[in-house]
Amino acid sequence: MSAAAMSLRNGWRGLAFIAIPVTAIAIFLFYPAALSIIGTLVRPKDGGGYTFSLQSYVFFFTDSYSLTNLGRTLWTTVVTLILLIAVNLPIALYMRFTKGPLASVIQALALFPMFVPGIIICYALIRYMGPNGWLQSLLNLVGFHHYASPHLTPWGPVIGLIWDGMPLTLLILISGLSNISDASIEAARDVGAGRLRILVSIITPEITHSLLIVSALNFLGIFGQALMPFMLGPTNPEMMGPFMLRTFSSVRDPLQASTQATITFLICSLAGIAYVRSISRRPKEDRT
Amino acid sequence: MIFLSSRRFDFFGYGILLFLIFFIVLPVLTVFLWAFAEQWFYPAVLPTKWGFRFWSLVLARPDVWSAFATSIELSLTVTALSAVICLPAAYAFARMDFPGKSAFMMSFLMANAFPRFALIISIAVLFLSLDLVGTFTGVVIIQLLNTLLLMIWLPTAAFKAVSREMEEAARDVGATAWQVFRYVTLPQAFPTIAAALLMTFVWTFYETEGAWLVGAPRIRTMPLLMMQMINNQLVVQYGAVLSVMLWVPSLVAILMARRVIGGDAFAKGLGG
Numbered sequence: 001m002s003a004a005a006m007s008l009r010n011g012w013r014g015l016a017f018i019a020i021p022v023t024a025i026a027i028f029l030f031y032p033a034a035l036s037i038i039g040t041l042v043r044p045k046d047g048g049g050y051t052f053s054l055q056s057y058v059f060f061f062t063d064s065y066s067l068t069n070l071g072r073t074l075w076t077t078v079v080t081l082i083l084l085i086a087v088n089l090p091i092a093l094y095m096r097f098t099k100g101p102l103a104s105v106i107q108a109l110a111l112f113p114m115f116v117p118g119i120i121i122c123y124a125l126i127r128y129m130g131p132n133g134w135l136q137s138l139l140n141l142v143g144f145h146h147y148a149s150p151h152l153t154p155w156g157p158v159i160g161l162i163w164d165g166m167p168l169t170l171l172i173l174i175s176g177l178s179n180i181s182d183a184s185i186e187a188a189r190d191v192g193a194g195r196l197r198i199l200v201s202i203i204t205p206e207i208t209h210s211l212l213i214v215s216a217l218n219f220l221g222i223f224g225q226a227l228m229p230f231m232l233g234p235t236n237p238e239m240m241g242p243f244m245l246r247t248f249s250s251v252r253d254p255l256q257a258s259t260q261a262t263i264t265f266l267i268c269s270l271a272g273i274a275y276v277r278s279i280s281r282r283p284k285e286d287r288t
Numbered sequence: 289m290i291f292l293s294s295r296r297f298d299f300f301g302y303g304i305l306l307f308l309i310f311f312i313v314l315p316v317l318t319v320f321l322w323a324f325a326e327q328w329f330y331p332a333v334l335p336t337k338w339g340f341r342f343w344s345l346v347l348a349r350p351d352v353w354s355a356f357a358t359s360i361e362l363s364l365t366v367t368a369l370s371a372v373i374c375l376p377a378a379y380a381f382a383r384m385d386f387p388g389k390s391a392f393m394m395s396f397l398m399a400n401a402f403p404r405f406a407l408i409i410s411i412a413v414l415f416l417s418l419d420l421v422g423t424f425t426g427v428v429i430i431q432l433l434n435t436l437l438l439m440i441w442l443p444t445a446a447f448k449a450v451s452r453e454m455e456e457a458a459r460d461v462g463a464t465a466w467q468v469f470r471y472v473t474l475p476q477a478f479p480t481i482a483a484a485l486l487m488t489f490v491w492t493f494y495e496t497e498g499a500w501l502v503g504a505p506r507i508r509t510m511p512l513l514m515m516q517m518i519n520n521q522l523v524v525q526y527g528a529v530l531s532v533m534l535w536v537p538s539l540v541a542i543l544m545a546r547r548v549i550g551g552d553a554f555a556k557g558l559g560g
Contacts, residue, residue, distance in 0.1 A: 010384055010385060010386070011385060011386040011387060012386070013380075013386075014384035014386030014389070015386050015387070015388075017376040017377050017379060017380035017384070018376075018377040018380050018381065018386075018392055020377070021373050021377045021396070021436050021440060022377075022392055024373065024433065024436065025395060025433070025436065026395075028411060028429055028433050029399055029402070029411075029433060031414070032410040032411045032414040033410050035410065035413075036413050087307075090300075090304065091304055094300060094301055094304060102301045102302070102305065103301070106301065106304055106305055109308040109309070109312055112316075115542050115543070116316065116535070117494035117511070117538075118494070118496060119494065119511045119514050119515060120319065120514075120531045120535055122518065123319060123514070123518050123528070124315040124318055124319045125315050126518065127318045127319065127322055127524065128314060128315035129315070132331070133318070134314065134318045134333075135314070136330070136331070137330060137331045137333050138314075138333060140331045141333055163311070163312070166312075216401075217400070220400070220402070220403050220404070221404070223403040223406075224402070224403030224404035224406055224407070226405045226500075226501075227497055231519075240405075240406075241405045244405060244406065245405075245500075248409055248413070254412075254413045254416055257413065258409070258413050261407075261410050261413075262406075264403050264405075264406040265402065265406055268402065268403040268406070272402060273401070275400065276394070276397070276398055276401050279397060280394060
């Protein structure tokens with residue numbers, strides 16, 4: 001068999017091996033997404049045929065309840081994202097530049113939420129920070145009596161989502177920081193650069209890529225969450241996740257649920273495109 | 289210390305530790321306290337009466353057992369299906385050359401670039417017209433999609449890590465392609481593949497949102513039962529006992545899996 005024929009055969013076999021998962025992704029991810037987007041735009045007409053209609057979008061964007069929910073989702077996303085980075089960047093920096101038992105303990109604790117399923121996190125947070133929860137008892141013990149529980153307020157989902165997003169955020173930031181060599185920082189110190197200067201001129205440029213990935217993934221993660229906002233957040237206004245869930249399951253209005261999903265897709269496509277672009281720019285070998 | 293003076297850095301470290309104790313350790317500890325509390329009235333700092341009474345009450349509930357059976361059946365089905373369709377694909381991505389390889393790999397990563405719940409909604413709308421809502425098959429499909437990425441990318445990395453020299457050496461002494469795979473490639477890749485299977489199983493077991501939207505109320509999995517018990521807060525301990533009972537074995541399993549895989553693989557796989 002000639003080399004060309006061999007590689008052709010190999011190529012077909014490769015394609016056959018990946019055919020089923022690729023088809024599954026196409027049929028059950030891209031097709032429904034496309035279908036629900038098209039389904040909100042092209043509606044069946046009375047007496048047969050189809051017609052183009054923006055009516056469900058007009059409803060969404062004139063319905064003050066829908067708009068408030070969208071606003072609440074954006075607020076939660078932005079606040080959670082800022083807090084996630086504000087909390088995790090110092091931890092990542094600490095772990096990058098320190099070794100020793102304390103750093104290992106911190107690493108173990110900070111990555112721990114990865115091993116806790118979402119439903120158990122919700123339960124733990126409700127019993128801990130909820131009204132008359134353990135945190136309140138502990139605070140009472142030290143003489144603090146003005147605890148206002150964030151449970152069922154807009155801050156409830158923020159706290160839950162930070163819990164949930166912490167390990168991944170931290171891992172990606174640490175992975176980005178590991179690109180910085182000790183030598184480059186020492187060199188900067190030798191020529192008299194201060195701490196702030198090192199942070200701005202050496203560390204920040206190296207982790208821009210990681211920050212971008214972290215922001216994009218968390219944006220998608222927070223926007224695409226239903227469980228945490230449902231369990232920990234208020235019901236009015238609510239985030240897009242529980243809103244879509246209720247529209248689909250309780251109100252039984254799949255058209256409006258699809259419209260809400262499409263609007264979510266559109267807003268998230270910004271983060272999605274940023275994510276895909278930044279991973280496709282990585283060197284090929286790395287991508288597996 | 290090259291970045292900050294060491295004493296200040298230690299101080300900083302203890303600050304982080306304190307934050308993590310309050311933010312992460314204490315909430316988890318709360319669950320354990322509740323699981324062994326027979327009576328705990330606010331504002332007592334610790335349970336007023338300890339005991340195992342609620343463990344026997346939980347174990348005596350038929351809905352717990354039926355949800356447990358459903359969840360195990362679902363997780364086994366999904367993990368097995370996922371392995372059957374993903375492992376050959378992982379091998380192809382690691383060892384074969386074919387047209388459009390990187391584009392196909394991208395299409396898997398692109399599944400990450402969608403807001404998850406909006407996708408679940410659009411799948412559920414499609415399932416509504418296919419009569420798959422409220423069926424076991426519907427839940428299997430939606431959970432299977434969840435596992436594809438992990439099940440392809442971890443084994444791909446595992447197959448890539450197998451040394452090509454060893455495979456070629458085996459070919460040179462006359463092994464067939466299948467023998468090379470069976471006796472050289474697979475044994476070396478096996479620990480990572482086993483870890484990926486274990487993680488898929490545990491993740492599927494705890495998958496909540498897809499099962500909730502597509503399965504409820506007819507298919508009731510363990511997380512859905514837990515959700516119901518958490519929301520009807522009549523007996524706080526039920527949720528706590530279930531959490532501890534189920535989560536401790538899965539924690540051990542995941543920790544074992546993670547020893548094999550290592551944290552960096554996750555960050556790298558997601559583009560970090």
